[in-house]
Amino acid sequence: MKIAELISWFEEWANPAWCESWDNCGWQVEPGVLEKRARVLVCLTPTLAVMQEAIALDANLIFAHHPLIFSPPKSLLSGEAIAEMVRLAFTHNIGIYSAHTNFDQVEDGTADVLAQILELKEVTPIVPTQAGLGYGRVGMLEPFLTLQELLIAIQTRLTPPNLIVSPTADLQQPISRVAVLGGSGASFISAVVKTGAQAYLTSDCKFHQFQESRDRSLILIDAGHYATERPACDRLVQKFGFLNLDSVQLSHEDEDFRQFFT
The missing domain is CATH 3.40.1390.30 (NIF3 (NGG1p interacting factor 3)-like)
Structure with missing residues (x-):
């Protein structure tokens, strides 16, 4: 091709x-x-x-x-x-x-791949843009997970260097409805709240955006820009692999530009 x-x-x-x-x-x-x-x-x-x-x-x-x-x-x-x-x-x-x-809006784009990784059901866009497409995804966990189980699942499946999470008194609270948006998604907090999601996985969130989410009873989970968007690149390689290309590879030199000193 x-x-x-x-x-x-x-x-x-x-x-x-x-x-x-x-x-x-x-x-x-x-x-x-x-x-x-x-x-x-x-x-x-x-x-x-x-x-x-x-x-x-x-x-x-x-x-x-x-x-x-x-x-x-x-x-x-x-x-x-x-x-x-x-x-x-x-x-x-x-x-x-x-x-x-x-690419953010489409099926198998950045948000859709995140929803698939978390195995969300009955998935719809957070902000629809056209028939069946839009920014972010929101769906159901079936069966539901505790917040602690959800965080462990995110850590295990996305392998971010760190997770930043809204303060919560109860890691055992049941979570059944989750929103996701790869990359910088803090500007969508109000739209996420309207979906009825209990937790929102995205990245690049600031101090006062965590405050806003807490005040609006939304658990904000920041896994970092790289961890939330890189999986869609891997999916793209898989899709390209079904085409008649001479070669297609996922970069090994792609970087997460943040490091956490411990």
């Missing part, structure tokens, strides 16, 4: 026109590779380490969730990360493509 054919297939599933106005979905760098047979490296974030990995693997497409370019740069200077990525992309004929907020 050619790269152009792969991108067409993907965009029928997750249309880049669905991305938010502040976002930058689609081609980040296209150095003339559309007619090449696809050798794909999937990653969460396109970085210089991922680019070097792509070069070593002889990949010709970095398929990333996070955009390389969020807003138009005013300059591209030697030694700067984005400029170096662009230089290497053209030097080695490696395209860089991003599927961000369009």
Whole structure:
């Protein structure tokens, strides 16, 4: 399958026109590779380490969730990360493509994969955007879990370096309705409360957002940006594996940019 054919297939599933106005979905760098047979490296974030990995693997497409370019740069200077990525992309004929907020909304996208990992039932979007699609997912745990069991399940299945959780007096309280949203999901707290969810798994939450959740009787669980979105990249590799690509791999150089000192 050619790269152009792969991108067409993907965009029928997750249309880049669905991305938010502040976002930058689609081609980040296209150095003339559309007619090449696809050798794909999937990653969460396109970085210089991922680019070097792509070069070593002889990949010709970095398929990333996070955009390389969020807003138009005013300059591209030697030694700067984005400029170096662009230089290497053209030097080695490696395209860089991003599927961000369009991929968040779809079946088997970032939120849907989280819901599947937690085995949620009767799943619906937290914020619907179009027929059957939308941001986040909310569903039922059947059978229900105690809060402690839910936290252990999240820790075991997502393996985050740490979990940040709303203070609660009762780890044995039953949890039957859970909301999930990969990446930065604190701005959806009000929408989550309206769904009747008892717990909300997301990331990048601030001090006062934990306060807000506590005051609104919602247990907020922050597992980190990487842990909540990386599983969808793995699922994407699986889906690409059913296509006629020359090769597809999940990046081993993808990074969680946070470390916890203990």
